[in-house]
Amino acid sequence: MDPHVSGGWVSRTDDAAGLLAAHYYNMATGQDASIDSNGGNDSLSGVSGTVLYNHQNTSGNFAIYDYNTGSGNPPAALDPQPNAFVLSPAIGGDPGAWDDFTVNPTYPQIMVEDLATQTLTDLSNDPTTANIQPAVSPDGSVVVRAKCDPSGTPGNIWEATRGSGRTWNISPLTTGSDDSEQPPTDGNIVVYQCLRAGRGRLAQPRPPPAQQHRHPANQHQPLNQAGGSARWRCHLN
Numbered sequence: 001m002d003p004h005v006s007g008g009w010v011s012r013t014d015d016a017a018g019l020l021a022a023h024y025y026n027m028a029t030g031q032d033a034s035i036d037s038n039g040g041n042d043s044l045s046g047v048s049g050t051v052l053y054n055h056q057n058t059s060g061n062f063a064i065y066d067y068n069t070g071s072g073n074p075p076a077a078l079d080p081q082p083n084a085f086v087l088s089p090a091i092g093g094d095p096g097a098w099d100d101f102t103v104n105p106t107y108p109q110i111m112v113e114d115l116a117t118q119t120l121t122d123l124s125n126d127p128t129t130a131n132i133q134p135a136v137s138p139d140g141s142v143v144v145r146a147k148c149d150p151s152g153t154p155g156n157i158w159e160a161t162r163g164s165g166r167t168w169n170i171s172p173l174t175t176g177s178d179d180s181e182q183p184p185t186d187g188n189i190v191v192y193q194c195l196r197a198g199r200g201r202l203a204q205p206r207p208p209p210a211q212q213h214r215h216p217a218n219q220h221q222p223l224n225q226a227g228g229s230a231r232w233r234c235h236l237n
Contacts, residue, residue, distance in 0.1 A: 093140020137187030
């Protein structure tokens, strides 16, 4: 379950042995292997090139690990900390991202680690809102997330784009009263789900006439609207 693909590699979660295990499959050789979970549950694996990224639950603690299929080294914990509570790992290119609930379970923050330099960045840095569902573009240049207030304020989609010196430029992609979430991206387009305020359906308001030209940056376009529901996309700069 939960398959992901990058290049010639596929990662997935397998529960055939009773515990969840992260598997990786080499499409060139047909070889399937699993990562040693040390008696824990591995799930939500992702893959970028030969690097796997998975979530492990051992003795009630939740940690994010990365594993290079070509190195022969054991999995390494990212940002290890006592009583860690981290979820939703995502990887693309070099950086990996996840939800960190450790400090405040009500208001998780999005952490990004540069795997090459082991530099850790808090992309949200906002202890008054919940930041969830990170997604990383395949080349690692864009990280998107949903940002909301658990008290009921509608969520919006935010992006972080890679700047010079491995810094991140952060800005909102959506605003207003429509609740937006689940934002995957390929680095050029963000697709997200939007719950239109007061309708109980998935939708997104049509942009003003001045913005309705072909594929401008940050234009939001419906992908489908059957039954009033829609999946939307936004073209990035």
